Amino acid sequence: MDAIVRIGSGAGFAGDRKDAAVPVVDMLAACAGPRFLVYETLAERTLALSRLARRHNPEGGYSPALEGLLAGVLVRCLDAGIRIVGNFGAANPLAGARRIAAMARAAGRTPRIAVVDGADISGRLTPEAFAARESGGRLLAGAPVPVSADVYIGARPIAEALDRGADIVVTGRIADPALVLGPLIHAHGWAEDDWDKLAAGTLAGHLLECGSQVSGGYFADPGFKAVPGLDEVGYPVAEIAADGSFVVTKPEGTGGRIDRLTVIEQMLYEIHDPAAYLTPDVVLDLTCVRVAEAGPHRVRVTGARGHRRPDTLKATVCVEAGVLAEAEISYAGPGAAARARLAADVVRARLARRVPGLALRIDAIGVSSLFNDTAGATLDAAFGGSAAEDVRLRFAAESTDGRMLELMLDEVEALYCAGPAGGAGVRRRLTPRLFSASCLVERDLVAPTVTLLETEAMEAAS
Template sequence: MVAQQVWIGAAAGFAGDRPDSSGPLIEALARHDGPRFLIFETLAERTLALAQLDRLADPARGEVPALKRLLWPALAPCAAAGIKIIGNFGGANPFGAAAKIQAWATELGCADLKIAIVSGDDMRDTFAPADFARMEIDGALLSSEPAIISANAYLGADAIAEALDRGADVVVTGRVADPALVLGPLKYSFGWADDDWDRLAAGILAGHLLECGSQVTGGYFADPGVKDVPGMDVLGYPIAEVDPDGVFTITKPAGTGGLVDRRTVTEQILYEIHDPAAYLTPDAILDLTQVELTEVGSDRIRVTGASGRARPETLKATVCFDGGLLAEAEISYAGPNAKSRAALAIETVTKRLAFLHPSLHVRADVIGIVSVFGDTSGSLLSAGIPGVRDGDLRVRFAAETADRAAAECLLDEVEALYCAGPAGGGGVRKRLTPRLRSASCLVDRKRVTPQISLLETA
């Protein structure tokens, strides 16, 4: 039994995260005389489907597009400091990603890094479309058997732990449960048993707090004058210092911006949680209702009280399918009587689309008066646009359709407001985006087999 603490840093909470976050983390982790890891969480639901589309276009692609941007600056410093890297940046092509990482490692002078691949999450070949429809939870999006682009089960921590056990310095995964990126190295380092539910749950909680990167260290938190956060431009990303019994402290590298206190940690504990007594993961069910937070120093919160129950017999899977096109177009009205001109623009476009493409539902927002708080039924706007008469307003139109002609028609009609719309309309922007829809399924874990592969060193 290893008695040392394990330190784990999180350099990315999503694919669009800052590439310079890893520098201070690596410096801090390097000072720890014990097992140390750096994780990258980069795989939101649609990120994987987009990666799958990339791979269909070119079999060498399909990794998370941010892979090079995030990993390049971290690779050589981690190799020098003996920090192992775990990331789900493999996306739809973990083998392709691993090959790229190996090439970069060679270029950066650390060619002897051992790279492992965790695969087996891709379910497209093992299940028929009708199977997915049967396994869907919370809806019936798959009942019409749409064209499935990606279908991936959330794998657990075991395969990551085994990859590390086989000597991996970098573990590249596709879809795994986000907390497994942290639980994997903890299981490997501490040798926690597969049914040590309380410790596994503690590791899952540590992973849950780290998986969104800076959201636990002052990101997604600042509200000037109420919840002030210093140094937002140089936010420190989180480190969990984990004891062998699963108790851990959340902190961040010295000299960085941001904040770790009871408030930042409490907000993140409940982030994307439903029942706090039953957070389902592939490795255990986490109960965080008895969790307690103690400030044990500046920017240091000790987390205790996580408990666990036996893991579920099913795994969650996300299925992405073609969702048609999203058409968006905007135009601005400002100054005296701007609100009425904005309202007239909405009325004009809505009336035109009603006879040009009667089946197209068009959403309208007036940014500056009601947009993100409104909903697609438009009940807030149809009650009359609230707010002041003058302003600096932006009208936004949006519609979703599989009919490209209808989508383009909306964009053209908004552009036509330049000449044929209310006075002083300016700044039209138009965008047509392919849409991906997603559905969640529950799959028998016996039908999903994680695989571990070690890349042969060149």
């Protein structure tokens, strides 16, 4: 086994920069030993939307960002022996793998592609059973039929896929740190119950999973936390030893910063209990972790401890939750704030008569938007002292009754001529809403599968 495994981040979410992985691949290609490029592209809502997309198109449902993220680096990775692991398979990992295979064939390459599937448990429990397992809420009360129900799978199936020779591993819903831990289990041969090493690999995955957040992206706050060259921020690379210690760094010549502060901030990001961060593979204890700078943009991380994995697995269950209606209109010039306030009052009064009971939110973007309340008190207070000459009003409401929402949209558009003066730039839209709930489910409900694409193709042909 090689002493050091290098793993680079290609994306921290589906909308990430499409060219972000290029410097990372250049750095990995110049190194020896096992090297991996990982892509984290899934969120709860993203996966639910992918499930809906697959309903309409059996060959859809994988991340629409897949092609853009891989186009600039796929061939380089294959030629340099850099193996790719990504959850861009979303609700249809097999179709995502086929699309990557087609991209590779078009470039004259024939990689071995593995598919990790089995996260979908929507058909394994009744709506009532999901509701009974909901954790920390009652969104599933009344037992609505799930749009999606996906378990966070652990790292072992990824390791198995790599053990079987895969150049590319395409997964669906998987625990984010598992994208890094899987390659480490494969490359270092870590045992299933070597809790401290699994914890260290999980920590490395947690630091890399959000891409450039650890190298200054989410850290940047002018006047408080300066980050140079943010327009070309470098995405992180971890160098992990067999004992679990690792260094976080980034490609030379890229912007951003990696130091104790950026690493510690990302280490605590989305951590509920630093002594017990629950993952499918291990319970990570951060309380003894040591973070030390080892050179420019190089931070050494040691001391992660692990405890036996949880008995249950987390599943995200998404259900339909009506429709969100949004409409916007602008007022500009002298008296803009007063005219915008009058427009808000007009729409509020008319809807109170025409659609009683509709909860309406009104924001004055740039004046009072992020911290507004649906009753309008904050908005009224903001307008009271506002001399703004450019106000964009946003009206929003949600309901399962489309007719009510169309009336709200119509009222905003009617402001064009019904007044007040000078309204312009109306935009209106309806967006289906999804609510997500967390459930804890028994491990025996989940049966992850690992399939090599060429094997799947031969079986289909026979």
